[in-house]
Amino acid sequence: MSQAEAVGPAGVGRSRNPLWTFGILRSELTTTLRRWRTLALLGVLAAVPVLIGIAVRIETSDGSPAGPGGGGGPAFLSQVTNNGLFLVFAALSVTLPVFLPMAVGVIAGDSIAGEAGAGTLRYLLVAPAGRTRLLLAKYASTLAFCLVATVVVAASALAVGALLFPVGEVTTISGTQIDFGEGLLRAGLIAVAVAASLIGFAALGLFISTLTGSGIAAMAATVGVLITVQILDSIPQLSGMHPYLFPHYWLSFADLLRDPVYWDDVVKNLGLQGLYAAVFGSAAWARFTARDITA
Numbered sequence: 001m002s003q004a005e006a007v008g009p010a011g012v013g014r015s016r017n018p019l020w021t022f023g024i025l026r027s028e029l030t031t032t033l034r035r036w037r038t039l040a041l042l043g044v045l046a047a048v049p050v051l052i053g054i055a056v057r058i059e060t061s062d063g064s065p066a067g068p069g070g071g072g073g074p075a076f077l078s079q080v081t082n083n084g085l086f087l088v089f090a091a092l093s094v095t096l097p098v099f100l101p102m103a104v105g106v107i108a109g110d111s112i113a114g115e116a117g118a119g120t121l122r123y124l125l126v127a128p129a130g131r132t133r134l135l136l137a138k139y140a141s142t143l144a145f146c147l148v149a150t151v152v153v154a155a156s157a158l159a160v161g162a163l164l165f166p167v168g169e170v171t172t173i174s175g176t177q178i179d180f181g182e183g184l185l186r187a188g189l190i191a192v193a194v195a196a197s198l199i200g201f202a203a204l205g206l207f208i209s210t211l212t213g214s215g216i217a218a219m220a221a222t223v224g225v226l227i228t229v230q231i232l233d234s235i236p237q238l239s240g241m242h243p244y245l246f247p248h249y250w251l252s253f254a255d256l257l258r259d260p261v262y263w264d265d266v267v268k269n270l271g272l273q274g275l276y277a278a279v280f281g282s283a284a285w286a287r288f289t290a291r292d293i294t295a
Contacts, residue, residue, distance in 0.1 A: 024133060028141040032107065033148065041103040042152050048099060049091035049157035056080050056087075057164045076254075084161025085170055085180070088187045089257065091157035092150070092194050096250050097230065100149055104198050105222035107145045108205025111138040112288065114215030131289045135206070139281065142202045150195040154187060176259040186256055193253045197269055200246045200276025201226065207284040210291065243268075246276050 032038055060081045076093060079086040112135075161167065170183035178186070205222040212218050226247075232238055233245045242248050249269030255262040 024137045025140055028137040029144055032141040032145060038107065038145065041106065042149060045095060045099060045103060045149055046152050046156040048095055049087060049153060049160050052077075052091055052094065053080070053087055053157070053160035053164050079171070080161065081165055083170060083183075084163075084165035084167045085158070085183050085187060087161030087165070088154050088157040089190065089254070091153050092190065092253070093251060095153050096194055096197065096253075097247065100146075100153070100194070101198060101201055101226050101247070102223055103149055104142065104146055104202055105205050105226055106219050108142045108202045109209050109219035109222040110215040111142060111206055112209040113212050113218035114209075116213040117215045132285065135210075135285055135288050139203065139206050139284075142206065143199060146198040146202060147192075147195040150191050150198075154191040158187070170257075172259040173254065173257050174259040178259065190253045190256050193256060193266060193269075194250075197250045197253070197273060200273035200280070203277040203280040203284065204246070207280040207287065210284050210287040244272070246272060248272070 056077065076086045076089040080090055168180055169177045170180065170186070171177050204225065205218075208222050208225070209215075209218045212221075229245050230247055233242055233248055249265050249272060252265035252269045255265055
């Protein structure tokens with residue numbers, strides 16, 4: 001009796017267990033977050049706020065303001081010396097356009113193609129998971145990485161900011177002041193908004209991953225699409241298409257630091273990410289369910 005035949009009858013019984021889907025999801029989350037590559041990516045992301053904080057501390061050691069002329073550099077950077085909590089906002093504004101999506105591109109691009117390249121994809125499908133549930137588990141684990149990566153950046157920035165700079169009442173973009181507790185809540189809300197900004201790109205990476213059997217090729221293609229779209233979004237002559245590009249509203253999280261909060265661009269960003277997730281998630285499903293799995 002072959003291994004597939006031996007697994008077959010047991011698989012039929014196990015497929016009726018409603019907890020099986022959660023087992024697949026738990027397995028994917030554990031596998032993704034425990035990989036050395038994932039830990040290395042998280043380490044690099046955690047180091048970015050440390051480097052920013054040290055650089056600002058050194059630059060302002062003589063009492064001069066941060067940034068060229070006191071106002072240059074990334075958004076919120078000039079406020080870091082007055083309140084270490086602003087290092088969270090500065091770090092997220094630095095990592096969101098490049099570092100965070102590139103890390104997500106690596107995870108999403110490798111999700112299906114990496115399994116196919118390693119020859120393990122067909123063995124995953126022998127289990128009573130089904131292609132749809134396996135694809136959903138892969139996407140869910142990628143979204144979990146988006147949240148974990150964002151929290152790592154925010155937590156690292158908060159720790160470094162509190163260590164190197166004073167903390168206290170937060171001056172909003174509108175010029176009003178809120179207490180430190182509300183500032184922390186705003187920081188948490190911003191971290192969630194940043195993580196949500198990546199769900200459309202994660203779906204795009206998952207779709208690309210279903211098109212090839214090479215994890216490296218899928219990762220490179222996903223990152224290549226990111227760079228291309230970022231370039232298109234920076235060309236003024238193409239302003240008509242900018243609102244439809246997935247990174248266009250990424251930095252709208254800054255509006256969460258207004259008093260009162262300005263929600264328009266934040267909602268547009270979430271809607272656009274949901275649209276990309278629906279389109280490319282459906283495309284990934286159509287491709288993966290019709291694909292001939294040979295590896």
